[in-house]
Amino acid sequence: MFSKPSPARILSRALAETRWRPGLATQPFHSEIFAPAGEASGTGLALTLAQDALAAAGEGDNTRQVLWVQDVKAIRLGGRPCLAGLPPGLRHRLIHVAAVTPEDALFALEEGLKCRDLACVIGEIAGNPRALSFTASRRLSLTAERNGVRLWLVRLDAEPDLSSARMRWRVSAAPSPDPRWNSAAPGTATWHAELFRARTHAPGEWILSDDTGTLRIHRDPDTGLLAAPDLVGLARATVGRSLAAVARA
């Protein structure tokens, strides 16, 4: 009776085309993430989405470099990447570009997208500079799709104006779940993410969290269900069978 999938699972499988979930095989090449500048939720989600896409493409642990471009305003507002705080898979392969103007940052993004030896490109641009027009974003989309290098562009304190990005997110920090050992301490990174424009998926809102490099849906506000009740994966749900039965099988 356990080999037969439940009706809820069949339903979710059928809806997977329109409903976004982590670990999808087809990921867009150009995404934009709008985030407030006073928190690192935008870059956190961008890095986790990038790891998710790389893992889905089957190249999670390779050694190709990751390019991280920031303009000066973004560095002043949000700081530079801290080596010890980066995901362990990215620490040894990060190349950082500090561009003075948004024009230089866009140039660096485009050159990075043209390079076949890069795993992905992360960009951070603050505000709505004149250089980042619809034409510029269209250039980025076309370059990314032609060369097959993915781009996550984090827009700090920006208005969502015209853009050709294939997926556009709006993200802010969310209260984290209780850690297992110290309930007074901050927990794992958790964000309230809203997908408000996507070409292949329906818009929606999720509470997403970063479970040591894996993107998980913490709680789905639409259905109200806790999709992953035990976040850190320390104990596994036994789904009606005792642990002894699992061990015997």
Place this chain on the structure above:
Amino acid sequence: MSVWLARLSVDRWRLSHAPEARAAVDAAPTALIIETAHGPRITAANVAGTAAGAHAGMLLADARALCPDLAAIPADPAGDLASLEKLALWAQRWGPWSALDPPDGLLVDVTGVAHLFGGEARLIADVTRAFAQRGLAARGALAPTAGAAWALTHYARAGAILDPGDDPLRLLGDLPVAALRLDDDVLTVLRRLGIKRLGELAGVSGTGDDPAQEAAARDALRRRFRNHRSPAANPLLRLDQLLGRVPEPLLPVIARPMPLVQRRLMEPLRHRDLLDRVVNDLAHDMVRTLEARGEGARRLELALWRVDGEVLMRRIELAAPTREPAHITRLFAARLDDVEAGFGIEMLQLRASWSEPLHLSQADLDAAAQQHGTALAACIDRLTVRLGPKAVTRPVARASHIPERAQSWQSPLAPASLAQNQLAFHTRPLKLLDRPEPIAVLYASPDGVPQRFRWRGQVREVARVEGPERIAPEWWRERSTARLRDYYRIEDEAGRRYWIYRQGINGDGRGGLPDWFLQGLYA
């Protein structure tokens, strides 16, 4: 063959004057000086200066006491060494192989070449004449080993020749022990032992009348210098090298001309597209030159000669050795926008002042890959040329506990130095602010942790805290008044996670009330 340029620095200084002024320069007593901790010290003096009492090693003040009108000129040891390198290359006209003998000597291997100059005596005469034509006083000597030739040049009559058939100990026995190229402190030891001449040292090396006594004396000397591995500190080793009993490795000087291509133009260039075409031709020539040597360029310098005599220089540096003409042309095109052609450019020269080995590779496969995107090195080059070398970096870990010192930024393709892996006891933020920003604590809990604070004009309520993690100042490099830091991970009521710290604690005697700073942002 050994050549000793006894007065190289003085001769070089004299040659820097015009020929008609040299007589006046020779007449004035002059000394070359170098600044030391005890004041200027003389390194060399010209003939008039030596006659007036100045000699090498003297303090300038002492020499001035003997000869008040002694002129002092700063010495140029680096220039002397550079000119000695050039002379070593030039000296390969007498033999296929030459080595430096700093600070003022040369060694040339002339095995089997003396007959080309009409015998060994004529070879030495030719050497002396050739150096005299260059205005340098030189003494040459020929011997079967480098050590013997060196001893003869410094301590025998000029032009001495030691035949392979001669007994070197008998002929060189009267030379002082300084002829063994020993350090000064070793010479002092030998002088105190009463050993002044090579023959006396050789007396303990197995040629005397009583073999048992000789062996005992030699054994005593060997034990005395047992710990001296360097030949310059071990007289027995030097003596064996002089006699040819042990080999003496020498480092030869090899000429490496810089790859250089140039184009002289029939008509001066005044337009940009023509300039681009000539630069492209030069890049192809340069690539052919580099290919023949199996090298790739790391630094390229383009010089443009204008009709009015002005020379414009453009220089690019590359992240990895490159031999791609299209890439070189493209990088120079970005640097040629501000060239003022004036009345025209009549000559262009491209030289690779820094090149590294780059093996030949199959070109077609790379060209096919070029269709699918650029290589990483090319991408880095393009970014560096437009944004500057400081803008493109890679973070690497550094051995420090202070968060902002725990990472440094290096060039992206440079190999990362080995570092100990960090122990992941504490969670570090995803991003660090360039400088920690002060926060105003409005209300603190009894144990001193802020409950409500203002940062960038917004008041935030702290919901969760973890800490403190205490990081002490690095007393070996910071001032004694540097205060420790207590780091806290906090989360505010909206879920924003920050890394804040308190600088100092109450009553540590290093300032007033401690301040709070926000340094990092968690994801």
